[in-house]
Each structure stands twice: as structure tokens, then as C-alpha cells.
Amino acid sequence: MRLNGRTTLSALMAATLGLGTAAQAQDKPHDGVTVNVMTFTGPQIAEPLQRRGKEFSEDTGATINVITVPFSDLYQKVLTDWLTGTDSLDAAVFAPQWSVDYVVPGLLEDLSERVAADEALQADDIAEFFREFSQKVDGSTYMITVDGDFHMVYYRTDIAEELGLEGPKTWDDYLAFAQAANGMDLNGDGEADYGSCIAKKRNAQSYWMITSIASAWLQSQGTSQGAFFDTSDMAPLYDNPGMAAALEVYKKTGDYAPSDEINLDVGDTRNLFQQGRCALTLDWGDIGTLAIDPENSKVIDKVGAVVLPGSSEVLDRQTGELVACDDTTCPHHVDGINHAPFAAFGGWSGGINAAADEAVKDAAYAFFSYVSQPEQSNADVTVGATGFNPYRTSQFESIDNWTAAGMSEQAANDYLGAIQSSLNSPNMVLDLRIPQNQRYQQIVLDTAIARYLAGELSTEETMAAITEGWQEITEELGAEEQLEAYKSTIGAN
């Protein structure tokens, strides 16, 4: 066959085009793929996803659409989208404790093989708690952690010094500190400020707070004892003198707080703390990095962090009474105080819709891996606005990243030390992870606590309302199945 000039030129062009496309495919492995990712209305969490999404798009060709909804809608929006086969969402970044409800009906993609083959993720660097608990259901990995979460107490070091106090070790210390600081001008604006600011808004992210307080009384024998239900019969542990003490502490903090505290979400209390208006707060790791934000913080180098305060008395589950903390009643005590740091929420994590196209799953996984890889994560966890808190071992080992971000050496050691103490505590309280845990906590617990704070219920009525509501759900879903699930998640089997 004889090729004329035009044919030769066309062939050359086609070959060039083909090579170009092949090269592009290699450069941009997810070119043309769109991934719809849902998370909550930020700006925390959504901001780094959007920002990293743009970088990821430039590198891989995939388009990352971050769709946001209010926190209270997130669980249901994602679940109904996937459960009904609408599948308009390819992935979501949400609470890993909810994953059990997604895994049981087969809605979440099993990522075990992908994680095992992903060297860039450096999965071994993800702290064991997040890697083995938050990311996994029944031994398989379904979530990729992008954030580490623990509740801690933050206090103003300058005010503590002025008052001759230390970071609170017990909840009584917390109240004493709050009372002493309440009414002082904490930020030099000439106005009286508050002793304590805790997010207590209903239908928001407040319902974990009470567990952070109550755990000090409720769990003393180690993580596998659990702080929500009795592992022998699935009876709720929220109706006893320990819970009553916690409820009273929780309400008492309101005496030293803004008058509209029950309408404040975490964003509001963080802002108040950042503006120097609060002496104490109970929050996730975000405060530590928000406090060093040079543009918005008035408390740079004035913030200390401590592991959740504890109690010198704990609940004896046999007698139902409070007993003094000693080597037998609380073997993990520190100087006679039982600390039970609460891994509230478990850290925002990404999961992928099992019904998405393979190309979309690949792109979604690559995106979550990209966000979680140390190169990105090590920078993001030092920025308060991201909402991402440390969760990789390497992020705790060196304070260089933190001092480079503007944290003093003392503050960095305090902050990372408090998280590490929580992470390494043998008495860490694992968040509820049984089927429909969202209903137990976000509906029953949240409503009862909101009514208690509003003065609608007494302490006893509140405990009874939680217990009755939880028992009703347990009976509805099957007590034996729920007990098995509970024991398995806290390692009590």
C-alpha cells in the first residue's frame, strides 16, 4: 500500500494525539471523573476538603464537588441517598461511629485492600485507635481518617497564674476555676467575661459534652468496661449517682457562662474562647490551633490543655453507689483521681459509596488518601480553621510543625501531651458504635439534656428519660444483638 503525503500526516497526527492522550492519562489518572463528597456545613472540615480538592483536581484530573449540609442532617442525608439507591453522593466525610449503620446494609465500600496497597497513605503512622477502631467495622477498613478527635479541657494559663490555680484535674477543680474567673475582664476590653463556655446547643454537636463529664464517674476499670451500657444486660448506665453528679456539674458550669450558652454551638464557644472571653472550655482539639491564629486570636500563648478532668469517686456497678477511688475501684487512677478521656466522635473520616462506579471509587479513595497523607495532613492539623486535629503518630512525635505554625514550645507540649494522654489512656472511653447510635445520642440523649438545661426536667427525670428512651430503642432493635454489638466495639467479648 502506498501512502500519500496527506495520509502520512494524518497517521502521524493520530499517533501524536494517541501518545499525548496516553501521557495525559498517566499524568492525570482520574481525568474526567467527578466525585460528589458530602460533609457538614463548615467552614471546618469542608474548607480543607475544598482546598485539597482543587489541588487534587489539578494533579489527577478528577473533579471533587464538596456538598455541605447542617451537621444534624448529615447522617440521614447520606444514609437515605445510598439506602434508596439515589446514589447522588459518591462519598462522604462523617462520624466514623455512624459507619456501622452503613456497613450492615452494604452501603460502604470495603477499603481494606486499597489501604494495604497504598504506601503513600502510610497507614501505620495513623495512631492505633483511629486505625483499628475509627476506620474499621468487624475488622475491615471502611473509613479513612482525616481528623483526630478527643475531648479535652482548655484553660487560660495567664488567668490560672493570676488566680494561683492549675489546669483542672477534677470537675470540682473546673467549677472552682470557673467560679473564680467568672466576671473578670479576661481580654482587657473593660467588660466582665465568663468562667466557662461549653457548647450546649440542641441539634448540634453538643451531646458529647455530658458523656465527657459523666465518664469520670461511670468508667473506671478500663476501656472494655464501657461507659454507656452494662455489658451484662445492656442496661443503660445513665441513671445512677455518678450520672447525677455529672449532670449537676454540667448545669453548674452554666452559672459561670454566657446567658445564652444553651443556644451556643461549638463554633460560637470557640469564637468566644478565641476572643479571650472565657477562662475555660471543653472541646475537641480545635481550640489548640485556633488559639494560635494570628489574625483572630487574642489568646496566643495563653492557653493550656489538660486531659479531661476526673473524679475522686466512681460508680460501683454492683451496689449502684459512688465509692472512693482506690487501686481496686479505679486501677488506672492518677493520684486518686479517675480520668476517663472520651474519644468523642472519633475523628472525621471519609467513606465511599459501594454503589458508585469503579472509576469514581478509585478517584474518591485517591482523594481521601491524598488528604490524609502526611504531606497534606501535617500542615492541615496545625491550622485551626481546618477543623482537623492530629491523628498520626508522627504528628505527636515532633513539635516542629507546631512551633512553625506559631505555637510556643510549652503550648505545643501541653496540647499534644493532653491528646497523647487521652490516646494512651487504658481507661479511654470509646464512643457509642452500635446500630442506630445516632438515635441513642443525637435524639434521645440530646433532647433529654436540652430539656434538663432548660429546666424542664429535674436530674432524676433526665436520667429516667435517657434510660427509658435508650431501652426503648434497644428493645426495638433487639437487646441481644445490640449487646453483642456493644461488647464487640469496646472489646468486652
Place this chain on the structure above:
Amino acid sequence: MTVSERFDGFLDRNAGRLFILPAVLLILAFSLFPLIISAWLAVSRFKIGRDGFTLTYIGELNFKKLFTGSQQFHFLGTFSSITLTGWLILLVTALLIGAGIRQWLRSGRLTVLGGIGRLIAFGTLAALAWVFASTLQDGRLGSLSTTLFYVVVGVSLQFVIGTGLAFLCAQDIRGRSFFRLVFFIPLMVTPVGIAYTFRMLADMSLGPFSPLWKAAGFGDFSWAADPWTARLVIVVGDSWQWIPFIFIIMLAAFESQPRDEIEAAELDGAGPWRVFRDITWPSVAPVAATVVLIRVIEAFKIVDLPNVLTNGGPGIATESLTLHAFIEWRALNLGGSAAVAYTLLFVSTVVCVAFFQLVVRPMRQARGQA
């Protein structure tokens, strides 16, 4: 007569019905289908399982929870002894029911159907008043009574202010076109937008009026922390949104009344109050009754303001029935949510039909006779 002729005759006789049939079928499909599905949900339990989800028939259990079970506090409220205000509410209700029965007995149109209708209407009204009065102490109302509060107080406030403004703007005053436009603006804003705007305005520590609150000694007061002030703020926000609706309709009613009747009365020496009472009001009363009916229907569905302003708090103090249903649905308690929604449908239907039969229709008839 051939088949073709018979068919033509049928078409001629039923042309109207046939033309309207597609629209009716569409409406039935889009309104009846959800009604049937939600009825099924209301007697079912939704559960996620290995095969996706299951709906199990559980009979009246979801309703039982609301009326006598674990959700009674949420739906009906917490019952306690009846306060003085509660007794007053019961007294007013009894007087209204008594007046209704008296009016019916005197009407001379005593039918069985009318009797059953009134029995349902008056029975429901008495039950609602009793629930409201019995849960009034300490403000521990359930979502049903809170919704009734929004409906009764909110619509009354909106009607009085909206009608008053409309009456003023119907007069020959300077700048009335400007006022009409200004009063109308809130109606054009989306409800969620209004809720967020109002949340900002009502913020006593950071809002634009905070210096005023502080100067007045209310700097440390939080309306959101008290059940009644929180409910009142929602009523005020709702009124800000809906007064323009009543205003614009009542303005049209005032402006469309015949001038000759008023001029004749004025020539006969009637003063402004007499003219309003005997001529203007009877002329606009049917429109007023209709606009109240529309607002009542709408007010039963209030959700945006309590959701955005207070998230239903403090506690559950500002939670309306729709918000209650939405919160249950958000927790995937679809049966409980549907049961709340169905109860809302029943209450709002009875109240609105009764209002139409006992207020709107008599006013229209009276106007027709006049």
C-alpha cells in the same frame, strides 16, 4: 342511535369533566400517593438491615407512643395541675363551643351530618384546649400545644396589625405607595432568610440592637433560654414575615369596597367609627375570614423559624409539630415522623374545616343577604 352518536353524546355531556380529568388525576397522584405511603409508614417500623431496609407493620404503636407512651411529653407535653390562665383558656373555649352550639340550634338547619361535624369540631377544640391548659404550668408544652400557640397568637397578632396597616394605607395619606411597598417586602424574602435575619436582629449580645439592650439593662438576658420569650420571638419573626400577606389582601378589600355606601352614610351624619363598624367591616369581613383561614393553614406548618432561631429549644419549648416530625425523620424514625405528621393533618383539617363552616361561610352568607 349509532354507537358513534352515543359516544358523541357522552362526550358532549361530559366534556367538562373529561377536560378536567388529567389535572385531577395528576393532583391525586401527587397528593394521594404520599398520603397513602405516609399512612403506611405511620403504622410501620423502619429498620436498616442486611438487605437494605425493612418496614414492619406495628399497628397503632407509633400513635400510642405519642399519646400515652414515651413520646407523650414531646407531643402533648407534661401534664400538671391547671393554672389560672389554663382555667381562663378553658372558660373561653367553653364559651366559644356554647356559642357555636347555640348558633347551630337557632339556625333551623339541624342535620345529622351537621351534628356529627360539630361533634368532631367541638370535641377536637375542647381536647386541644384541655391539653394546652393542662400542660401550661412551667411552660412544659408539647409540640402540639406549641403549634397551637403559634397559630392562635401568631395569626391573631398578624391579623390585627396587617388589617390595621391596610386600613391606614387605604386612606388618603401622603406616601402611601411607599408604605405599601415597604410593608410588602418581607413577604418576598425566603422564610429561611427571614429566620437568619431575625436571628441576627434578636441576638442580644452581638446583634445591631445590643447597645440598646445593654443600655436598658438586658445585656445579660437571653430570650432563647426562656421558653415563653423564645416562643414569643418566634411569633414576632413569623409575624414580620406574614403581616404583609394579610396587609396586601386586606388593602385590596378595603380599596374595592363601594364608595357610594360610605358617602351616603357620611351624608347621613355617620361618624368614622360608625362607618367602619356598619359598612366597611361587613364589606371586608368575608375576605378577612378567608385570609385568616389561609394563614391558619399555613401557620400549622411552621418550621423554618423555630428550626433556625432556636433549633426547637430551649429544651423542646419551641418545637412545632412539623419540626417534631422533621427531627424524628432525621433520626430515621420514619414511623414516628409519619404519625406526628398525620396527627398534624387531622388537627389542622378539623380546625380549618370548622373555621370555614362556622366563620367563613356564615360571613359570606351574611354579606350575600346584605
